Amino acid sequence: MALQTLNPPLRWRPEPSFPINDRTIVDLIPRRWALPQTTISVGACASCQIATGNDGFWDPLVGSETALRKVVPKRVDLATLGNLCVDIVLGVPSLPLAPKNERRAYMERLAASPPDKKFWEAGGNCNLAIAASRLGLSCFTVGHVGDEIYGNFLLEVLEDENINFLGMSKNADQTANVADYQTLLCWVLVDPFQKHGFCSRADFSEEPAFIWMTELTDEIKMAIQQSKILFCNGYAFDEFFPDLLISALDCAISGGTSVFFDPGPRVKTLSNGTPQEQMALQQFLRQSDVLLFTSDEVETLTGIHNPIEAGKALIREGVRTKWVIIKMGAKGSILIDHSSVSCAPSFKINVVDTVGCGDSYSAAIAFGFIHGIPAINTLTLANAVGAATATGCGAGRNVAQLSRVLELLNQSILDEDDKFWNELIGGNSLNNEVLLLSKVSINGHSHCFNRIHISSVVSKLLTIFEAANERGTVSS
Template identity: 60%
Template sequence: MNLNTATLKSPILSPPSHPTPIPPRLLLNPPPIPSPYRPYCSSVSGVCSGGVVAVFPSKHNQLRHCTSFFCSASTTTSDGYSRPVVKDIDVATLGNLCVDIVLSVPQLPPPAPEDRKAYMEQLSSCPPDKQFWEAGGNCNSAIAAARLGLHCAAIGHVGDEIYGHFLLDVLKNEGIGMVGMVEDADVNSSNASYETLLCWVLVDPLQRHGFCSRADFSKEPAFNWVTELSGEVKMAIRRSKILFCNGYGFDDLSPALIMAAIDYAVEVGTSIFFDPGPRGKSLSRGSPEERLALNKFLQKSDVLLLTSDEAESLTGINDPVLAGQKLLNRGARTKWVVVKMGARGSIIITRSSISCAPAFKLYY
């Protein structure tokens, strides 16, 4: 099949004139303005124990360009909001905020679960130098979007410890707002279940990679104590044009909470972008709640992003175009399916066209 490039209309609503967003780095130190959110603090000490609560750099509360659109003033949502809210956040990510610790090791972790857990606990007992730390998970999506000049927020949980402080500082330096999952200032940060998620990225002498995280050793999500969307989380979703979610979000948030976020995003007119990632396959074979949540994503997402292998695992079709079309037809709201093909670029499938985008050449 011959695929040609094409200019596609964005599935996200915007006014006819859409000026180039101002890069976040040019908006540092704006004048203070009234805000419903607490000022950003690089340390959560003294603010809360074990969770960050609605922390936004003040620039995210200031309308700096006219790209926003409004929710319907005539619709009252389930949380009681009835007046229009300006969608001044371009992209908000949901969950999957973690610190990647990249280490060279003489050999990869053993395959047996108990041995792997002991291996990870040994690594965790002595934190390596910060030069080996990186913001991981959905932080990468938010950072990439912010560096393109978009106004971004990260919704999720980080702990009140060195790793949580590190993530907050990285997000602050990138101009990204942070909204915690809890409003309770009495969260017990001494409990391991409230600590920032770590992912150990291990590289052996042959450049093979192995990954270890505490989420690998639990049947429950890491933050299953978060049982409902807080008012501040709802407001962040309501203020966002796009809610970006990925399959790894199920490692820290419960299927019920994720489904509540999906339903609320649809209710307030926020577009959903979903990238199932490698977890898509396990979710499709997971618990009834996981399968239900995955199906809701596939039904209600405006844009699906997945690799050709992931598309095949969800559809049973090895042709990426046909697999993408099946996913498109399956979704009640889906406007785009983007199938990622590695060095061969991506295929973008809509209800009226099929096009391709070449891969970017990377320089190290």
């Protein structure tokens, strides 16, 4: 393996990370703060009610979906599946060339000189989990890390951030190649123009990185079903077989757990991948409750240039789809549901580094979904969390701190572009109500959307966090 020279020998431990009985997955680290136990609507859908709190229930059934299913007590807000890695963040004079053999040779040259620990950072789904934990959600990560210096580093970071870990060890073969069980490393290369390149050993194999993992343990199934949300992204296909990911999806649905899916840059390769990958991709697209894309990714997937029209198409084709989120980069973001389209311009900031912005943004979307926050408010919070991350350097422990998020909300400096939003909104069929976050309270040009003043949105968001702060349980 390309990175084998970077990892010391390890001692494989096939046991699960936590003992689990038939009642609860683990004695969770207490969340940093919690909203008062109450009954709220799921994803701003008033027709579907849940009771929150550690002993509450979560029922994501909405609309015409009436299939009976087991409703499992939800003890955790958010679980992530796979994509746990250590980022090695290095400044380089230029990014490696595109051909795979040249990128692999480049990575091997980097691995020949082990980097100082100051360049290490938690990566992958750790970014999302850390951001979610800092917002006050109880989180755990499901995945594999090796029993070596990188794995120990990753587990220490998760523990420090109040995040639990459940290891995937089914079918572990102690006679197998040691490299097959090592913690995944991702080289994050940054050139002088702040452009990023990413490479890991998973990029250079036709098979998943953890080919020995072929089925979910009972502990993992229970953990998934005791979570309100299961988050999975396209990078999980680099680690596990499609059948295993589908089994996690089925497990979540059968237990009443909502599913978030962000295919990310892998959407193109999965769309043109093996029959198993294509089938799994379609399953996630149709069966997930919330889908997240960039504007480029959703166009690649649907062939539709207008992101609102693309989101509507995915809503129509989905079986359980409630929200489609489109991240528009510096312009802001869009949330499409069955009855409306919500648009929120970005916050005006000095961008330092965009790594981890999308992950931390997704954490805020999960927060809004769980707590039934209206779509436009959820987008505003997510934009603020993503922007707060962009003002720092790197991801992992450098993602948004709550104090910085609240500061951006209080300042409420939007980077508005009326021409952009008028053209975008005017270029789609207006069968839905369209809401636009703005510092202007009158209707937009041609009455094609309703402006929602940011002051009213921010005041409601701040009330949520200030109420928790008064109880002395918010960590900045």
